[in-house]
Amino acid sequence: MQMPPVLPLFESALHIQEGNSFINQYITQISINEVTDAGMLYEHATELLYEQKNNENSYKAYRSELTTFFHWCFDIVKLSPAVLTRREVSRYLDYCQNPPVYLIGYFNVAQFKLDKPTGIRVPNHAWRPFVGKKVLGKEQVYSLSENALKTKVAILSSFYSYLMSEDYCERNPAQAWMNHSRFSSKKKYQIKAEEGSMLSFSELQWSYVISTVENLAKEEPELHQRSLFLIKLVYFCYLRISEVSARAGYTPVMEQFRQNSQTGIWSFYIPQSKGGKRRSVAISKSLLEGLVEYRRFLKLADYPVAGENHPLFIRHRAAGRGREVGNINANLGIRQIREEVDKIIEKAANCIENDGLIEDAHQMRKLTAHNIRHTGITHDININGRPLSHVQADAGHESIDTTSQYLHTSQIERHHSAQNKPLDHLQGIE
Secondary structure, three states, X not given: OOOOOOOOOOOOOOOOOOOOHHHHHHHHHHHHHOOOOHHHHHHXXXXXXXXXXXXXXXXXXXXXXXXXXXXXXXXXXXXXXXXXXXXXXXXXXXXXXXXXXXXXXXXXXXXXXXXXXXXEEEEOOOOOOEEOEOXXXXXXXXXXXXXXXXXXXXXXXXXXXXXXXOOOOOOOHHHHHHHOOOOOOOHHHOOOOOOOOOOOOOHHHHHHHHHHHHHHXXXXXXXXXXXXXXXXXXXXXXXXXXXXXXXXXXXXXXXXXXXXXXXXXXXXXXXXXXXXXXXEEEOOHHHHHHHHHHHHHOOOOOOOOOOOOOEOOEOOOOEOOOOOEOOOOOEOEHHHHHHHHHHHHHHHHHHHHHOOOHHHHHHHOOOXXXXXXXXXXXXXXXXXXXXXXHHHHHHOOOOHHHHHOOOOOOHHHHHHHHHXXXXXXXXXXX
């Protein structure tokens, strides 16, 4: 079967949830051989695209730009988008202004088409990532207008803002490029970080979340024992949702809980996080007890053993579409995990609202599954008193400055700590 020189990575809005075996194989190979976190970044890009599904023009613009950008990252420079700087963004834009001739098409064609003999949607061999114009009486022309260039950077900046909101990336190189470009004064192209991306639950709000999911686990264990352990794991280990969800080339399993044979200490191992890095997270007694309870519900031995590939969070019913179709013993993807946790948060917000705490309920409804990671970090630093360096290592932050952003106190706490400050600590000593 003839393939285009560059694969179109994202299906149309109608088929985006179904997955595509050709693209899955490509992303898996890139993850293994070139860019270790390609699968994770692809899932994030798919999620961002899914949010644009009701706006056809926006969806098409985002799909086109993300496909071209991933092609440059994965195929040309073989770098993760998560490690790029302003300099690499500039190189990418230079590439887009003068792409290889064989990657330029002069007709708008569908990126995927149905192969009638097999009934499978396949990449269209006639598709190209760059589109030029045929000018009557002249040679074929490709050029990137200033408006097109600004649109490309705006979409990239939006993608990086999304990654930052997911705590997958700590900087926005596209915005940095814009700030240093000739467009820097054009405020309409400035992209702000998503509102609420760094927020966390208060102690009271978090107590409602936990009591809600614990009650659900007792009332409907078949549905919510999984929810209870999922929330505990994300909170205690500061996990990104992408680190506990399945994607091409990765599926979280029980053997990631590991006990050191010499010290007896348990940790949760993350083989691939942002930038392809790995880390081990120290786990608490409470989480270990939660693991035992969850495994007993699953009719497993109390503690995992080396090589135990039982999925962490299996589906309640077989997948109806996508790469896991018909498989019930399969992990949940990013979207399923988000939806499950968001429902718990909504129920908790309803409970706190019924108790008369209207403002708390309003705030909680702005938070998502991702904010549980921020809550775990915030509570450990500001309530449990864990050292910043320990939290930095467990959270996977590149810089202690990122971890320090979670260190905050209320106005009342600052007032109390300032009340009795002496001018002379040695006053009265003779």
